[in-house]
Amino acid sequence: MTGEFFAFFILAICAIGGAVFMIHFDRVMHMALSLAFTFFAIAGLFFLLDAEFVAVIQILIYAGAVSILMLFGIMLTKHQEKEQTFTRTKLHQWLSFLFALGFLAILMSVIYLAPFTLPAGDQSLYSVNKLAEQLFKSGYVLPFELTSLLLLVALIGSIILAKKEEKE
Amino acid sequence: MDWLFYIIGPILLLGIMLGFVTYAILFERKVIGWIQNRPGPNQVGPWGVFQTVADIFKLLTKEDIVPERADQTLFKIAPIITFVPAFLVLAVIPFTDRIRFADLAVGLLYYMAISSITTMGILVGSWSGNNKYALLGGMRSAAQMISYEIPLVMSVIGVVMSAHTLNLTKIVAAQNEVWFIFPQLIGFVVFLIASIAELNRTPFDLPEAESELVAGYHVEYTGFRFAFFMLTEYAYIFAMASLTTILFLGGWQAPFGWTFLPPLIWFILKFAVIVFLLFWLRGTLPRLRTDQLMEFAWKVLLPLALFNIFLTAVLKEVPWIQTFYR
Numbered sequence: 001m002t003g004e005f006f007a008f009f010i011l012a013i014c015a016i017g018g019a020v021f022m023i024h025f026d027r028v029m030h031m032a033l034s035l036a037f038t039f040f041a042i043a044g045l046f047f048l049l050d051a052e053f054v055a056v057i058q059i060l061i062y063a064g065a066v067s068i069l070m071l072f073g074i075m076l077t078k079h080q081e082k083e084q085t086f087t088r089t090k091l092h093q094w095l096s097f098l099f100a101l102g103f104l105a106i107l108m109s110v111i112y113l114a115p116f117t118l119p120a121g122d123q124s125l126y127s128v129n130k131l132a133e134q135l136f137k138s139g140y141v142l143p144f145e146l147t148s149l150l151l152l153v154a155l156i157g158s159i160i161l162a163k164k165e166e167k168e
Numbered sequence: 169m170d171w172l173f174y175i176i177g178p179i180l181l182l183g184i185m186l187g188f189v190t191y192a193i194l195f196e197r198k199v200i201g202w203i204q205n206r207p208g209p210n211q212v213g214p215w216g217v218f219q220t221v222a223d224i225f226k227l228l229t230k231e232d233i234v235p236e237r238a239d240q241t242l243f244k245i246a247p248i249i250t251f252v253p254a255f256l257v258l259a260v261i262p263f264t265d266r267i268r269f270a271d272l273a274v275g276l277l278y279y280m281a282i283s284s285i286t287t288m289g290i291l292v293g294s295w296s297g298n299n300k301y302a303l304l305g306g307m308r309s310a311a312q313m314i315s316y317e318i319p320l321v322m323s324v325i326g327v328v329m330s331a332h333t334l335n336l337t338k339i340v341a342a343q344n345e346v347w348f349i350f351p352q353l354i355g356f357v358v359f360l361i362a363s364i365a366e367l368n369r370t371p372f373d374l375p376e377a378e379s380e381l382v383a384g385y386h387v388e389y390t391g392f393r394f395a396f397f398m399l400t401e402y403a404y405i406f407a408m409a410s411l412t413t414i415l416f417l418g419g420w421q422a423p424f425g426w427t428f429l430p431p432l433i434w435f436i437l438k439f440a441v442i443v444f445l446l447f448w449l450r451g452t453l454p455r456l457r458t459d460q461l462m463e464f465a466w467k468v469l470l471p472l473a474l475f476n477i478f479l480t481a482v483l484k485e486v487p488w489i490q491t492f493y494r
Contacts, residue, residue: 027239029239029242029292029295029296030242033242033288033292036288052272052273052274052278053273053274053277056274056277056278056281057277057281059281059282059284059285060277060280060281060284063281063285064281064284064285064287064288065284065314067288068284068287068288068291068310068314071288071291071292071295071310072291072307072310075291075294075295075303075306075307127273128273128274128333128334129332129333
């Protein structure tokens with residue numbers, strides 16, 4: 001019973017709880033917020049694994065940027081609006097249950113088949129500088145640059161599309 | 169003793185921050201009063217020292233009103249979501265080489281990541297109150313904070329390239345010969361402007377432009393919930409001034425080897441200069457328009473920040489000059 005175990009337990013419950021509430025709530029704003037909470041808990045799990053860089057990026061991109069973008073869109077919806085509830089048939093429920101069960105089975109089998117026999121590596125070797133070296137000095141430069149180019153094209157494309165709408 | 173430091177330390181830091189907020193508000197009102205040729209607060213206590221204390225007391229004893237049509241839960245959580253990140257970011261700030269809490273390898277990124285959560289609190293607070301002026305203020309605030317976060321992060325890349333690290337302690341250590349404000353002058357100017365915009369202060373205080381929007385995103389808030397929003401703003405001044413000191417003014421390092429003052433005093437002196445600069449700018453400049461604000465971020469600050477990155481990369485390779493860039 002170490003502190004790490006407790007921290008993992010609390011963070012895992014937070015992550016799962018956020019996800020469950022995200023499905024359970026019927027107002028979009030609440031859903032988006034509980035999703036952000038899940039992202040935050042996952043960042044905490046990364047911190048627990050000594051993966052500081054990934055954890056911080058998780059907060060920056062998911063808990064910060066993606067969530068705020070969602071909230072920004074949702075803010076313009078009606079205040080008291082609730083998601084339409086529709087009655088599910090018995091067949092629908094059974095089919096959903098079967099699919100969920102099947103997915104769980106596949107997931108568990110993959111986890112059990114994975115060879116986790118090696119002892120954990122020394123985390124202190126995986127610093128930010130090492131990460132950068134891996135990225136830029138061992139042949140991943142070209143894919144990295146191409147990805148950034150793709151993102152730039154997407155950005156400019158969205159600006160052009162927005163400009164077009166303005167003219168009409 | 170170490171564990172004691174980690175328990176008492178944060179509580180002490182919270183106390184220091186609250187003390188700073190109390191007297192920063194008084195100092196700000198005094199400075200602006202001085203700029204505008206009026207005395208400023210001078211009734212409560214000698215020289216108005218207890219003015220802010222009285223103001224806070226008033227806020228805390230006010231009736232707590234939650235609007236009937238508001239989203240009750242979110243309305244109550246929003247001030248917490250807004251304030252908590254403002255205190256969390258202080259965890260990575262090294263005040264001296266010994267007074268610091270978490271020595272993260274990615275301290276700088278941590279600051280940027282956590283501070284972006286506050287925008288979420290502001291958005292939730294403005295939406296949950298069910299008030300159109302608050303909503304407009306919240307939209308403006310989110311748009312502004314997202315836009316200015318990009319030049320803010322871009323402008324410090326030059327510093328990271330020179331210091332070869334994201335760790336704030338090591339960034340200070342890299343400045344023992346030349347402060348980064350000199351080789352990174354463009355970066356410093358962009359950072360300063362973007363940080364004022366991030367702090368939602370004049371001339372970028374559009375989210376709470378009282379002449380257009382009543383009071384901005386916190387229209388519906390009263391009493392201690394409102395106090396939390398104000399506290400967040402001043403807590404961020406504390407954090408941002410500390411960060412500016414660390415990134416560009418050499419942190420706790422003494423200039424010209426004047427080590428007769430302890431490192432903490434040097435830190436406080438530099439920090440105070442930045443805080444004064446923020447108040448000075450507020451007393452001097454008028455407010456921008458929304459469209460001017462956005463154009464300024466995307467068409468002036470972002471290209472400048474990119475140019476600074478490019479310049480740093482080029483000058484790092486030029487003989488003699490490169491000694492200033494490492």
